[in-house]
Amino acid sequence: MANQVKSGITNILELQPQDSTPLYRQLYERLRLAILTKQLIAGVQLPSTRSLASELGISRNTVLLAYDQLLAEGYVEGKVGSGTTVAYVLPETLLSPAKTKSNPQFEHQQYSHKRLSQRGTALVKTPLIPKPLQTSKGKQQRIFRPGISAVDAxxxxxxxxxxxxxxxxxxxxxxxxxxxxxxxxxxxxxxxxxxxxxxxxxxxxxxxxxxxxxxxxxxxxxxxxxxxxxxxxxxxxxxxxxxxxxxxxxxxxxxxxxxxxxxxxxxxxxxxxxxxxxxxxxxxxxxxxxxxxxxxxxxxxxxxxxxxxxxxxxxxxxxxxxxxxxxxxxxxxxxxxxxxxxxxxxxxxxxxxxxxxxxxxxxxxxxxxxxxxxxxxxxxxxxxxxxxxxxxxxxNRHIRRMRSLYAQRRATLVAALERELEFEIYAPETGMHLVLWLPPGMDDKLASQQAAAVGIDAMPLSLFSITETKAGLLLGYAAVDVHEIHDGVHRLAKALRAI
The missing domain is CATH 3.40.640.10 (Type I PLP-dependent aspartate aminotransferase-like (Major domain))
Structure with missing residues (x-):
């Protein structure tokens, strides 16, 4: 029977909540590196998503996303939620010729850095807008995600x-x-x-x-x-x-x-x-x-x-x-x-x-x-x-309809935020999103992660900044109907109060 990884796994993960890289991506990268460097050997069973989330102090959704990515790329086997083990045959083994003398960690670094141009390396390090959250059924969840139009209309x-x-x-x-x-x-x-x-x-x-x-x-x-x-x-x-x-x-x-x-x-x-x-x-x-x-x-x-x-x-x-x-x-x-x-x-x-x-x-x-x-x-x-x-x-008819619809959704979101949170709001009379300014001392990356745990796509303002900026969250309202807005703001407010 496959060996079970003990709680010591947290020693090789070392997640950085303050880093601009999303937590699920950090977890995926550290687990992948541990597999490639044989810190996690073939056949070893990973902790359940619930227990690992508890040990690391992060949401279970974060662990699920990391496990799903590892499973999709072939680093682990099994069914997430029913026992997940390190794969015996890794993607690198299938894609690379055999080597007589090797150091997997060194080889991975060579592949990742030496083969890229300076511009390619700079692009890889450039922050990406996170992909939309996924529900348990795989449906894209875009509550308050900025930049998304009202496709339903x-x-x-x-x-x-x-x-x-x-x-x-x-x-x-x-x-x-x-x-x-x-x-x-x-x-x-x-x-x-x-x-x-x-x-x-x-x-x-x-x-x-x-x-x-x-x-x-x-x-x-x-x-x-x-x-x-x-x-x-x-x-x-x-x-x-x-x-x-x-x-x-x-x-x-x-x-x-x-x-x-x-x-x-x-x-x-x-x-x-x-x-x-x-x-x-x-x-x-x-x-x-x-x-x-x-x-x-x-x-x-x-x-x-x-x-x-x-x-x-x-x-x-x-x-x-x-x-x-x-x-x-x-x-x-x-x-x-x-x-x-x-x-x-x-x-x-x-x-x-x-x-x-x-x-x-x-x-x-x-x-x-x-x-x-x-x-x-x-x-x-x-x-x-x-x-x-x-x-x-x-x-032109569609634009006129959307102006009216977005104005209504904007007004609903502003009213709901003012009712649930005593935070400053900047909601200009144009566009498809507003800015929710956070109180002094509150980290917008942490706030975004807390919101993601309850199904809210609230992007941190710092994600878009090269230098330091005031902490805030971007909330898109165009693709959210008025009924979803009230429930979404309630969940968001609860998540932010927990920080």
Whole structure:
């Protein structure tokens, strides 16, 4: 019968609750290393998830996630919850040629570090947005997860009909090559929309379709940046942008954000000659502040004088609940130094990885030339269906419905939080999430872990920060109906009081 690991297992795990790496990932990595270095030998039975959670002082869900990952990758065998043992044949044994003389720990370090480029190593160390929590039935649990739209309110049947109509009537015509910049009717529809809705100054010729934010940022970085170029990055800021900049070999310069948006004076003091500036002026991520007009004009004037490009990420500014959405930064740029980025993942549904860049006229040819060589075209059928969705008026109707729905859900969440917790809340009249500021001395990573234990996806603000920042939690409300909000806030409040 397999040997049982005694309570001494805690001596080789040494979890670090203050570390930015999630606890389940720390546990998985330490168990995996213990298996590879023969500290846990083949056939040994791991403790039950409940007993190990008790010994380590962590939630059982954390242990379950770590065990599930080990099981999926082949490091352990059996059924989680009914006896889990270390596998006799490890994945490394199957994937690597046999060696006569070896040290498993040394080999693992060689594989992990020596084969990666400097940029690859930096990317591996960049924090990732945690995957959605899983329920016991494997269903994704997204209560209060920021950045998720109300998929339940999306017109699925209508979208299906548009797909079927396109596939039935014009699929053959769509199978041939199209313009590198993307499906022309969609680019025309986007131009017509953002000129009116966002005040962007452009024609369809300036629009280039990309595969979501990462595809757009990668293209812009290839055209505009050389390795080592300094780039201002909002701090705290979007992790996807940070990863894309690191992937481009840029030298990141974290610039603080205050109540008026990016602090230009602080940026100039840190780095007076950046090659590019990344900003989310209409609804800063993750803080939610809107860049003031004074700050916008100052940024444009300074960028023009210094020959600096600005990449404007306008990710969810369609959703403003009071008055009209503010004019995009690009719309008041008279020197053509702004590259504007928009996406449909937030305004429609996350799986629709369609985005677009609006580039200055004198850069269009360069962007399309580079696009030719990186092979990141987006699916033509989805572009055609989205063009129909916009040209037939469905897109604007959907946006209007979602503004009303999100405003209601936002108000419900704010009221519930004020009733359950005496914490400061920043809930701007725009976007899809708010910030719950934590009391002095409370660790937002610990608070996030406590929330996760009760099924709440509350991301810590520190996850998005390069330097120190005030502790807070991001709570998304777009994908949570009013009935779930009340129960979710009650669970969250109970978890936070336990800290």
């Amino acid at each position: 999306f017109p699925h049947e209508l979208w299906s009909q548009l797909i079927a109509r396109r596939a039935r009537n014009s699929l053959q015509n769509l199978l041939t090559d199209h313009e590198l910049a993307g499906y022309r009717p969609l680019r025309e529809a986007i131009a017509a929309h953002i000129v009116v809705a966002r005040g962007v100054r452009c024609t369809a010729d300036q629009i280039i379709m990309v595969a979501g934010f990462q595809g757009g940022f990668d293209l812009a970085a290839r055209v505009l940046l050389d390795p080592g170029d300094p780039v201002w990055m909002e701090d705290p800021g979007y992790l996807g942008a940070r990863g894309a900049l690191i992937g481009a070999g840029a030298n990141l310069v974290p610039v603080p954000v205050d109540t008026e948006g990016l602090d230009i004076a602080a940026g100039i003091a840190k780095c007076p000659q950046p090659r590019l500036i990344y900003v989310t002026p209409s609804h800063q991520f993750p803080l939610g502040v809107t860049m003031s007009l004074t700050r916008r004009l100052a940024l444009l004037e300074w960028a023009n004088q210094n020959g600096t490009w600005i990449l404007e990420d306008d990710y969810d500014s369609e959703y403003r609940f009071v008055g009209r959405p503010l004019t995009a930064l690009q719309g008041i740029d008279i020197s053509n130094c702004v590259i504007y980025f928009g996406t449909f993942s937030k305004v429609l549904f996350p799986a629709l990885r369609l985005g677009y860049l609006v580039v200055p006229p004198d850069l269009v040819e360069a962007f399309i030339a580079v696009r030719h060589f990186i092979g990141t075209r987006v699916p033509i059928l989805e572009q055609a269906v989205l063009a129909d969705f916009m040209n037939e008026g469905h897109f």
